[in-house]
Amino acid sequence: MTRALLPLALAVLAGCPPPAPRAQEPERLTGRLAVVGSAPMNVRLSLRTPDGRGVFLEGPAAAELRALGGVEVEVEGRMTEGGVFQARGYRIVSVDGRPVLVGVVEAAPGGGLQLRLPEGAAVRLAGGADRLRAGQKVWVQGPEQAQGSVRQVQVQTFGVIVP
Amino acid sequence: MKRLVPAFLLLAVAAGACDSPSGGGPRVNRVFVTPPTHSLNAGETVQLSAQARDLDNELIDDAQFQWASLEQDVASVTQTGLVTALKTGTARIVATADGVADTAVINVIGSAAECEAPGAGLSLGVGQSVQRSGAAASVLCLEGGATGAEFTITPFFGSRTNSATMVLRAAPAGVTTPSGPPNPSLAPSLFLAPDDAGLSAQRDGGFHTRLNERAREPLARLVPGAREAFRRRAGARLSLQQQSPALGTILPLNVSQDPCEDPDTRIGRVVAVSQRAVIVADTMNPAGGLTDEDYQHVAATFDTLIYPVNVAAFGEPEDVDQNGRVVIFYTRAVNELTPRNAGFIIGGFFFGRDLFPRTAQGAFREGCPGSNYAEMFYMLAADPSGAVNGNVRTTEDVLTSTLGTVGHELQHLISASRRLYVVEGVGGTDWNEDVWLNEGLSHIAEELLFYHRGQVAPRMNLGASILAQGSATRDAFILFGQQNYLRYLEYLRNPETNSPYADDDDLGTRGAIWAFLRYAADQRNGNDNQLWFNLVNSPLVGLANLQAQLGTDPIPLFRDFAVSAYTDDAVAGVPAVFTQPSWNHRSLAQAISNGYPLRVRPLSTGTGVDVTLIAGGVTHLRAAVASGRRGSVLLSAGGAPLPETVWVTVVRTR
Numbered sequence: 001m002t003r004a005l006l007p008l009a010l011a012v013l014a015g016c017p018p019p020a021p022r023a024q025e026p027e028r029l030t031g032r033l034a035v036v037g038s039a040p041m042n043v044r045l046s047l048r049t050p051d052g053r054g055v056f057l058e059g060p061a062a063a064e065l066r067a068l069g070g071v072e073v074e075v076e077g078r079m080t081e082g083g084v085f086q087a088r089g090y091r092i093v094s095v096d097g098r099p100v101l102v103g104v105v106e107a108a109p110g111g112g113l114q115l116r117l118p119e120g121a122a123v124r125l126a127g128g129a130d131r132l133r134a135g136q137k138v139w140v141q142g143p144e145q146a147q148g149s150v151r152q153v154q155v156q157t158f159g160v161i162v163p
Numbered sequence: 164m165k166r167l168v169p170a171f172l173l174l175a176v177a178a179g180a181c182d183s184p185s186g187g188g189p190r191v192n193r194v195f196v197t198p199p200t201h202s203l204n205a206g207e208t209v210q211l212s213a214q215a216r217d218l219d220n221e222l223i224d225d226a227q228f229q230w231a232s233l234e235q236d237v238a239s240v241t242q243t244g245l246v247t248a249l250k251t252g253t254a255r256i257v258a259t260a261d262g263v264a265d266t267a268v269i270n271v272i273g274s275a276a277e278c279e280a281p282g283a284g285l286s287l288g289v290g291q292s293v294q295r296s297g298a299a300a301s302v303l304c305l306e307g308g309a310t311g312a313e314f315t316i317t318p319f320f321g322s323r324t325n326s327a328t329m330v331l332r333a334a335p336a337g338v339t340t341p342s343g344p345p346n347p348s349l350a351p352s353l354f355l356a357p358d359d360a361g362l363s364a365q366r367d368g369g370f371h372t373r374l375n376e377r378a379r380e381p382l383a384r385l386v387p388g389a390r391e392a393f394r395r396r397a398g399a400r401l402s403l404q405q406q407s408p409a410l411g412t413i414l415p416l417n418v419s420q421d422p423c424e425d426p427d428t429r430i431g432r433v434v435a436v437s438q439r440a441v442i443v444a445d446t447m448n449p450a451g452g453l454t455d456e457d458y459q460h461v462a463a464t465f466d467t468l469i470y471p472v473n474v475a476a477f478g479e480p481e482d483v484d485q486n487g488r489v490v491i492f493y494t495r496a497v498n499e500l501t502p503r504n505a506g507f508i509i510g511g512f513f514f515g516r517d518l519f520p521r522t523a524q525g526a527f528r529e530g531c532p533g534s535n536y537a538e539m540f541y542m543l544a545a546d547p548s549g550a551v552n553g554n555v556r557t558t559e560d561v562l563t564s565t566l567g568t569v570g571h572e573l574q575h576l577i578s579a580s581r582r583l584y585v586v587e588g589v590g591g592t593d594w595n596e597d598v599w600l601n602e603g604l605s606h607i608a609e610e611l612l613f614y615h616r617g618q619v620a621p622r623m624n625l626g627a628s629i630l631a632q633g634s635a636t637r638d639a640f641i642l643f644g645q646q647n648y649l650r651y652l653e654y655l656r657n658p659e660t661n662s663p664y665a666d667d668d669d670l671g672t673r674g675a676i677w678a679f680l681r682y683a684a685d686q687r688n689g690n691d692n693q694l695w696f697n698l699v700n701s702p703l704v705g706l707a708n709l710q711a712q713l714g715t716d717p718i719p720l721f722r723d724f725a726v727s728a729y730t731d732d733a734v735a736g737v738p739a740v741f742t743q744p745s746w747n748h749r750s751l752a753q754a755i756s757n758g759y760p761l762r763v764r765p766l767s768t769g770t771g772v773d774v775t776l777i778a779g780g781v782t783h784l785r786a787a788v789a790s791g792r793r794g795s796v797l798l799s800a801g802g803a804p805l806p807e808t809v810w811v812t813v814v815r816t817r
Contacts, residue, residue, distance in 0.1 A: 034597050034704065034705055035597065035598050035666055035667075036593060036595035036596060036597050036598060036601075036704065037515070037595040037596075037598055037601065038512075038513055038575040038578075038579070038595075038598065038601050038602065038605070039512075039598060039602065039668040040500065040509060040512055041420060041512045041513070041514045041515075042512075042513065042514060042515050042575075042579070042595065043598060043668075044593065044595065046593040046595070048704065048705075051590070052588075052590055052702065052703070053590035053593075054590070054592070054593030054594070054595070054704070055592060055593060056592055056593050067326060068326055069324070069325045069326040069666030070322075070323060070324035070325040070326055070327065070666065070778070071324055071326060071327075082592075083386065083387075083592035084592065095322075095324045095327060096322050096323060096324055096327070096808055126801070126802065127330065127800070127801025127802045127803065128329075128330025128775075128800070128801045131328070131330060131775060141806075142800075142801045142803065143200045143202060143268065143270050143801075143803045144199065144200045145198055145199075145200050145201055145202070146197060146198045146199060146200075154202065154801040154802045154803050155330065155801045156329060156330065156800040156801035156803060156806055157322065157327050157328065157329040157330075157800070157806065157808075158327075158328055158329075158330075159324070159326050159327055159328060160328075
């Protein structure tokens with residue numbers, strides 16, 4: 001406790017305004033997700049950062065991140081005193097170096113499937129879309145086409161984030 | 164949509180700027196080409212259009228555009244934006260106005276007509292092969308030659324993202340279903356272990372998927388302090404195992420799945436003590452199980468075989484409790500992890516928490532009370548009457564599987580303790596190897612024990628002859644080899660949805676990564692133990708670790724390994740990369756499992772095949788072409804040419 005108060009006391013003595021509470025500032029980490037350890041007792045979800053360090057991930061977003069092994073992500077949350085990152089949210093940076101579309105699969109008007117993106121837009125799913133089911137949260141990759149106002153992606157590769 | 168201004172276009176526009184048709188009119192701020200992406204078959208056309216807008220986002224009606232294709236062999240474009248698809252691939256079409264450009268991407272899907280061009284066919288001798296990737300692999304033209312020919316076509320999804328899945332379609336024309344050998348079982352077969360082989364069918368060996376993802380924050384928090392305590396050798400003073408206990412000593416040991424809290428203490432009795440092992444048996448184990456003599460046999464085998472073989476390959480485990488021994492706890496707590504009538508058996512486990520000190524002391528301000536603070540692991544107890552969850556574990560079965568499992572868990576212990584306390588440069592709070600590689604190395608440990616016990620060596624192309632009655636290799640295979648083999652067969656049954664680096668620890672993954680690591684060591688053909696040591700004693704993990712220790716990108720090795728699963732000991736004259744020098748899997752499979760269960764897909768004209776591949780997965784397509792004919796196989800993904808992460812290997816097999 002004494003150590004924690006020391007910087008604040010020094011700041012007051014120096015005439016500086018007190019530092020803003022750090023709890024308000026979410027931290028962000030970028031890296032590649034990996035499932036590490038040995039089964040069945042030692043298995044953990046880890047984020048391998050570009051400097052080669054491994055950080056265990058937990059928190060509300062961990063369940064979805066568990067389905068994204070090998071994916072390059074940016075996680076948002078807080079590093080605990082124990083060195084575990086409590087992930088509250090995330091975004092996919094890339095898969096195999098290329099961007100992806102992330103959303104929830106739903107039935108498209110007139111048949112077929114479409115992907116509802118977080119900002120509300122819908123993208124029709126073609127190609128390998130028959131491997132997907134309505135209700136799944138997925139990422140997809142493939143050539144995109146636009147016919148008038150209708151946007152479409154030919155699904156070549158995908159990952160299921162929430163079955 | 165990519166905005167691309169090639170240098171030559173900029174130069175061209177700059178050279179023409181003096182007589183720009185836009186003159187003193189509004190300056191172009193942005194250009195838009197629509198559609199931004201389009202897919203065509205070869206020979207088809209699409210009309211692109213372009214718009215230019217000024218700084219106020221107003222449309223510039225009289226803007227004039229220059230059109231260019233950056234891949235003119237794939238698609239051409241006129242100065243009105245009309246694109247003609249020429250051959251399989253991806254072409255970038257650029258429209259430029261006043262030095263501002265936009266790019267459309269045109270995917271040209273191949274057609275069988277491409278195979279009609281003179282010289283388009285692949286003329287291969289038996290055993291010869293070609294490899295292509297991406298769009299260049301989308302159209303395969305196969306020559307039947309003078310006698311007719313059979314081919315295996317192996318698309319491999321080489322994504323480095325081990326949770327990725329891809330869709331693939333194969334559309335054959337002018338081909339027939341192959342008839343002759345080498346032809347693995349076309350339908351996945353059930354494994355049948357003949358009784359006289361003494362093999363246990365459907366045995367997991369103890370490591371089936373059961374991911375335990377409960378909070379482990381306490382361990383991460385303890386890493387820096389534990390390392391400091393280890394350097395000062397501070398924690399061991401409170402260890403129960405510091406002094407090797409005498410036979411009959413009663414020890415309380417925590418078997419809880421929680422790392423540091425909520426202990427589940429079982430009482431164990433020391434039943435064997437050897438130079439390197441302390442064997443402890445849970446006093447509540449089911450009746451009729453292993454005898455003290457059995458445990459002493461395990462301890463002796465640990466000293467003379469398991470410990471020295473593992474240490475020679477992976478390094479010495481650290482000695483946090485300073486007694487020079489590994490505690491092996493046979494406890495019903497392991498049996499309790501396998502549900503009633505499950506299709507798998509958990510045969511043992513290692514738990515990293517036992518490497519952390521229990522109590523705070525000095526600079527190590529926080530302990531892990533749940534730790535047993537010892538080099539130790541936990542083993543399945545015999546349960547002849549099925550007292551635990553109704554699962555019968557006969558003494559004979561446990562004795563057959565336990566030594567291999569001990570070797571397996573010892574690798575996990577060595578890896579964790581060395582990466583936690585010894586290996587320089589292991590950063591952050593995570594000291595673990597990726598699960599798939601960690602498990603693969605433990606399966607290598609089992610294989611090494613087989614070689615030593617069986618008095619054989621790698622690169623001897625071992626086949627059915629090792630199962631000769633009464634031979635040392637047969638006994639060794641039953642104890643240390645068969646579980647790896649059964650897992651490999653599981654991989655072969657579906658290499659499309661199994662992969663050596665899949666993001667799980669399924670049996671197929673385990674079988675594949677064991678066979679891959681053996682394949683990689685054989686291809687390297689050097690000091691195997693140096694390779695195993697380097698993989699375990701590395702600050703790197705996963706694919707990066709493999710790349711560093713093998714000295715080459717592992718993805719092409721995974722690709723060639725997958726091809727070798729078909730060609731090894733089956734197709735004459737193939738390059739060495741398509742062989743597995745240590746094992747003749749077809750011979751062994753024939754002897755113990757009613758044939759080689761590799762899944763293949765025969766192709767026939769007019770019948771498209773849809774396949775789903777996980778990262779690292781392959782499909783083996785087979786096609787025959789009649790004499791004097793040329794056939795074709797069109798490969799696509801999602802209706803577009805194959806992405807660059809797909810490699811296709813074509814081998815003429817007959």
